[in-house]
Amino acid sequence: MCGRYALYESMDEIARRLGYPVDCRDPAPRTGYNIPPGGFIVGIAALEKEPKILPLWWGYRPHWAGEDSPEPINARAEKVARSPFFKGSFARHRCVIPANGWFEWQQKNGGKQAFYIHHKNDELLLMAGLFTTDQDGNPRCCILTENARGPTRDIHPRMPVVLGDGVKTWLDPEVQDRETLKREVKHLPSEKLNCRPVSARVNSPANDDERIIEKAD
Numbered sequence: 001m002c003g004r005y006a007l008y009e010s011m012d013e014i015a016r017r018l019g020y021p022v023d024c025r026d027p028a029p030r031t032g033y034n035i036p037p038g039g040f041i042v043g044i045a046a047l048e049k050e051p052k053i054l055p056l057w058w059g060y061r062p063h064w065a066g067e068d069s070p071e072p073i074n075a076r077a078e079k080v081a082r083s084p085f086f087k088g089s090f091a092r093h094r095c096v097i098p099a100n101g102w103f104e105w106q107q108k109n110g111g112k113q114a115f116y117i118h119h120k121n122d123e124l125l126l127m128a129g130l131f132t133t134d135q136d137g138n139p140r141c142c143i144l145t146e147n148a149r150g151p152t153r154d155i156h157p158r159m160p161v162v163l164g165d166g167v168k169t170w171l172d173p174e175v176q177d178r179e180t181l182k183r184e185v186k187h188l189p190s191e192k193l194n195c196r197p198v199s200a201r202v203n204s205p206a207n208d209d210e211r212i213i214e215k216a217d
Contacts, residue, residue: 002073002074002102002104002127002143002145002159002160003036003037003073003074003103004034004035004036004102004103004202004205005035005097005099005100005101005102005103005127006032006033006034006035006099006100006101006102006103006116006118006212006213007031007032007035007041007042007098007099007100008031008032008033008100008210009031009098009100009124010031011029011031011042011053014042014053014098014124015053017124018044018053018098018124020044020051020052020053021050021052021053022052022053022054023047023052023053023054025054025055026055027040027055028040028055029041029042029043029054029055029056032208033208033209033210033212033213034103034202034205034207034208034212035058035205035208036205037058037059037073038058038059039057039058040055040056040057040058041055041056041057041058041097041141042054042055042056042097042098043055043056043095043096043097043098043129043131043139043141044095044096044097044098044126044171045093045094045095045096045131045139045141045171046171046172046173047131047139051171054139055139056095056097056129056131056139056140056141057134057138057139057140057141058073058140058141058142058143059071059072059073059140059141059142060072060073060075060086060089060130060131060132060140060141060142061132061134061140062085062088062089062132062133062134063132063133063134063135065085070085071140072142073142073143074142074143074144074145075130075142075143075144075145076144076145076146077128077144077145077146077161078146080130080144081178086130086142088132089130089131089132090130091176092173092176093130093131093132093173094128094129094130094131094170094171094173095128095129095130095131095141095171096126096127096128096129096163096167096170096171097126097127097128097129097141097143098124098125098126098127099124099125099126099127100118100122100124100125100213101116101117101118101119101125101213102116102117102125102127102160103115103116103117103198103202104117104152104155104156104159105155105156106154106155106156113197114197114198114199114200114202114203115155115195115196115197115198116195116196116197116198116202116212116213117151117152117155117159117193117194117195118193118194118213119188119192119193119194120192120193120194121192125160125162125188126162126163126167126188127143127144127160127161127162127163128143128144128160128161128162128163128170128185129141129142129143129144130142130144143160143161144160144161145158145159145160145161146158146159146160146161147159149187149190150189150190150191150193151190151193151194151195152190152193152195155195161187162187162188162193163185163186163187163188164186164187164188164189165184165185165186166181166184166185166186167185169181169184169185170185196215196216197215197216198212198213198214198215198216199211199212199214199216
């Protein structure tokens, strides 16, 4: 799963790195070293015709769902194409959540050890997501997860879907054929990921500074 992540680069820097324009709509999304769900985060989505970098609320709820409907932050990639809650967004409203890394917790000796998972070369990770629009017109998103791969398997059974090749295809709302997505959209190779233990300070979202991602003693 993915319930906490880091993105400490500005939207302008992300635009420079990835080549997508910035949509300066309000409110400003949160960036930092310890980002929790339930707020606006930086996403890349084609709300209109072209993908832009813009704020997305992390918590998915379609406009047709009632206020007592669930507000998932993650969705299982294996099920979204068939799920009534997600299949419309999977067909037309796919997004990307850029991250410097994400956190996961390993059950260990009756407790939990937090790990920070990031690109070995400190490149941005591009997590696959879905977006929708709620009753107030706000764009909302969730992050897709899959069975853990590579070094993450020893930490947690699930991980975000991290994209490698085919990001433009993933973001293109005109591409609705599942076979095209399978053929052109690829995972980031798992050998490019690195995991390191971090301190229990990450357990509280109130702690949000560079020390959060430092290796624990």
